[in-house]
Amino acid sequence: MDPYHDGSRAVQDRLGERTTADHIGRSIGRGIREVAAAFLGLQPMLVVGAADRAGRMWSSLLTGAPGFVRATGPHRIAVTGGPPDGDPLAEALATEGTRVGTLALDPRTRRRMRLNGTATPTPRGFAVEAEQVFSNCPRYLQRRKLHAPAPTPAGAVRRGRELTPGRRTLIRSADTFFIATTAADGADASHRGGNPGFIEVTSPTELTWQDYPGNSMYLTLGNLEHDPRAGLLFLDWSTGTTLQLTGTAKATYGARGRTTRFTIAESVETPHASPLRWSAPEYSPANPPLREPA
Template sequence: MFIATDIKKVSAWHDGEIALQTKAGVADRMAELGQRVLRDHLIEQHRNFYPQLPFIVLGSVDADGNAWATLRANRPGFLLSPDIHTLRVELGRDPADPADAGMEDGKAIALLGIELHTRRRNRLNGTIRRHSDKVFDVAVDQSFGNCPKYIQLRDFEFTRDPAAPADRPTQPLAALDDRAQAVIAGADTFFVASYVEDREDGRRQVDVSHRGGRPGFVRVGEDGVLTIPDFAGNLFFNTLGNFVLNPKTGLVFADFESGALLQLTGDAEVILESPEIASFDGAERLWRFTPRKIMRRPGALPLRWKFREDGWSPHLLATGRWGDVSGGVGEAGSDHNP
């Protein structure tokens, strides 16, 4: 496990991010870049982007300090920016969603706006200012764009009124059963929430981000621990930098064809040295996730997505999957594997 020590704060990044940037040899470049790309407001392009979205990815922290990631949907227009420092979110409370417990007034929250049909995305974190159980504002702390790497193209449609609750109850799992393992092993996309509390002003900072790869890029070990390769990216190390300082992590896997969500909260660790890194195509490092709580939510989303015929990210051609690595668990089956 990698631990940051004696890292001096510079620019806009926290100690965990700087530690990994230093390890990668890009700390000086990132110190300068951070001042330009990490904004405390929404630029016009992003203010116009959010109202187009039919869903939002959210990251929150419950009263016990557990990080949760979730997807919530509504008709386009449910997200809007009344001013450059605010994003308004029109979503009703959902007690079936474990992430909802962290969405109280005054709590830190993270959002990822992502269009799966265009590969556009924007990340934002800030503080909740609740108007009611149906509307809250996010006072922006940080907003920044992300590149389109590793995003698969999918087209969406609504299958029910987004205000209507799922007709099947949440299922707590004591461990990853066969169905849950199959969802993870076959996934080409998931989302991860993480957070730190060491900001200079003492405030919590939550992040939620996208991870994509070829089906089979997430390995489920016999002990239930997930192992995930970290591919070449923007070198910000927002997520892995959070892991360095705080292992509390939340994952969410969406079944794009059924609308089901598999939500997990637990602990993550960064692996910078391992023979498996060199043997996994495209991996620059690894991280492992140990689930502590698991929730399966059938039909949680009112959306369904259809994979495009040309939907695979071209960046996946340089990446592998655990079935191609000696000692892996075998390839996940898929009718549209790249």
């Protein structure tokens, strides 16, 4: 079966990368191999993308002691616990049949694995029946060391529609963010990385970023071809504070490359949402220099 829907195929054809995508697409399957199961069992965090009851897309960060995410069969993972209190996806992850995209990313080794499927609540958290399982290359992943977890409790959730000056600073200084998108065949969670400044805050309600060359799958851009809903997650790696944005995204294709513009509908900031504390980054050698303004 073709691992790509017509949105991804449209982008691949537009950019002349269908042949490369066909080759890479052979790595997409339903099975969780032993090496993937071992990788999952070592991870202290998992990014989950899904839609809330109102249909808005969000990307959320889940954390726990290694083993809180584990493979329980060749096509199934179990997650102990869930998102922090007040997280926009708390209800969705407790609802039978939620389509989810998950991303396990390890900054220590610059490895990542994606697993998309359908969630089912369990007494200890939730499980995901896998429909797509695959790994991506380490391009644009920053290396970080993991420090001892901090016992600081999560702060009060702060919601809004426009970006405050502090949130703009967090975004402009970010070298990594996560994006959740969706299509008729399910949800997906992906990663974007670059040198600080690769995300531009163009107004209190809009962001833009250059879409760097990647694995030629175009799963995110393919989803956006037919459904503009998207959810972004920014993480302050040193404090554990998260910033979640939901809204719509649109990609444009021009002589200077691909640019994605994101319009914010709502923001959720949670101080110290994650107990994990990470070192300053060792930037990926693949990160391009920042593009000069047009």
